[in-house]
Amino acid sequence: MRTRPLKVALLGCGVVGSEVARIMTTHADDLTQRIGAPVELAGVAVRRPSKVREGIDPALITTDATALLKRGDIDIAIEVIGGIEPARTLITTAFEQGISVVSANKALLAQDGAALHAAAEAAGLDLYYEAAVAGAIPLVRPMRESLAGDKINRVMGIVNGTTNFILDKMDSTGAGYQEALDEATALGYAEADPTADVEGYDAAAKAAILAGIAFHTRVRLDDVSREGMTEVSAADFASAKRMGCTIKLLAILERAADGESVTARVHPAMIPLSHPLASVREAYNAVFVEAEAAGRLMFYGPGAGGAPTASAVLGDLVAVARNKLAEATGPGESAYTQLPVSPMGDVVTRYHISLDVADKPGVLAQVATTFAEHGVSIDTVRQQGKDGEASLVVVTHRAPDAALSGTVEALRRLDTVRGVASIMRVEGE
Known part of the structure; x- marks a missing residue:
């Protein structure tokens, strides 16, 4: 066993970074045995050096992350700063210094993953990022x-x-949505500004990373169609229950039937209670993978939090450290297929549309004709009326998203349609 330690620079020491430092310290002997050499925390770059960080030697703290990476003795950098800058510059600097990188930065990888992979490959170094998607769940x-x-x-x-x-x-x-959000905030599940989560930006970044891996093509954040879940209402859940469904915010990545393109999207959707994802409760994550030979696989577990995310970071650290000792690198980017990412309009699925309409004869026929004119076939219709007003719930057969969008626009122009209360896709059937 090698006795000279592999030296690690920790960039960022927030919730995740502090857990990484703690585990590296408390499990040092086990990590040494698993890797084949000791790993030593050589420095911790932070923004606020005055903050007390229990269990971390104050002598390791620095505000100059660049100087830490350029010391000349660092083998591996762990980036848990998040965001685009300074993380991007620091990771690039690490590669220039011959340092392999472990990152948990989903936003940066979704935006600039191709350039970072290219820099790592050119330098003959590793870029690992298990913690960037689904926390502790082994998925990447x-x-x-x-x-x-x-x-x-x-x-x-x-x-x-x-x-x-x-x-x-x-x-x-x-x-209701606001009441549930308030509870999530009080329990620490939601940030003071929850926009990245509830508007789907966080999920879209993860979707871009997963799509690139799944389909061996480059998918950027901008390629992912995104819809948030702030408009989901108690009425939507009531309708879902009548259909034997629940509602989840889903990331869905698909290869086209002809294999010539892919789609990547994030949006709320109704899924049957019989689907494995329907039973995922609280703040847990789960990902359902469908492969040609392996069939259907489900990955489930805590998708965030300091300790779970640190677990994924440490798993990458062990893998990268082993590669360092073997003077090898692990798998890099695989983008050989170069498949185009099709727009949302090409997606084919079912839809649940709730309309507020006038309660008078001929309305249903008018609505049905509008669907037919746009090539969208109706599966079921449910109507309730009172005092001259009515709600009409239409569930369609599978149709292209573009056709459904055209249908909805035409419905809005009908004098008998007071408004489109909600539109939701139906998935997982």
Whole structure:
């Protein structure tokens, strides 16, 4: 066993970074045995050096992350700063200094993953990022290593714990969106500004990373169609229950039937209670992978939090450290297919549309004709009326998203349609 330690620079020491430092210290002997050499925390770059960080030697703290990386003795950098800058510059600097990188930065990887992978490859170094998607759940490595010989056709999952907690509370207690959000905030599941979560930005970044791995093509954040879940109402849940469904914010990545393109999207959707994702409660994450040979696989567990995310970071640290000792690198970017990402309009699925209409003869026929004119076939219709007003709930057969959008615009122009109360896709059937 090698006695000279591999030296690690920790960039960021917030909730995740502090847990990484703690585990590196308390499990030092085990990590040494698993890697084949000691790993030593050589420095911790932070913004606020005066903050007390229990269990971390104050002598390791620095505000100059660049100087830490340029010391000349660092083997591996762990980036848990988040955001685009200074994380991007620091990771690039690490590669220039011959340092392999472990990152938990989903936003940066979704935006600039191709450039970072290219820089790592050019330098003959590793870029690992298991912690960037679904926290503690082993997902990135199984998809890019264990399933490397298979063909993945579809990935559908709950990849944001905050939104799942909110939707679960709305489903199980009948609470409204704001009430459920307030509870999530009080319990620490939601940030003071929850926009990244509830508007789907966080899930979209993870979707871009997973799509790139699944389909061996480059998918950026801008390629992912995104809709938030702030408009999901108690009425939507009531309709879902009548259909034997619940509602989840889903990331859905699909290979086209002809294999010539892919789609990537994030939006709320109704899914049958019989689907495995329907039973994912609280702030847990789960991802459903459909592969040609392996069939259907489900990955489930805590998708966020200091200790769970640190677990994924440490798993990458062990893998990268082993590669360092072997003077080798692990798998890098696989983008050989160069498949185009099709727009949302090409997606084919079912829809649940709730309309407020005038309660008079001929309305249903008018609505049905509008659907037919746009090539959208109706599966079921439910109508309730009172005092000259009525609600009309239409569930369609599978149709292209563009056709459904055209239908909705035409419906809004009908004099008998007071408004389109909600539109929701139906998935997982």
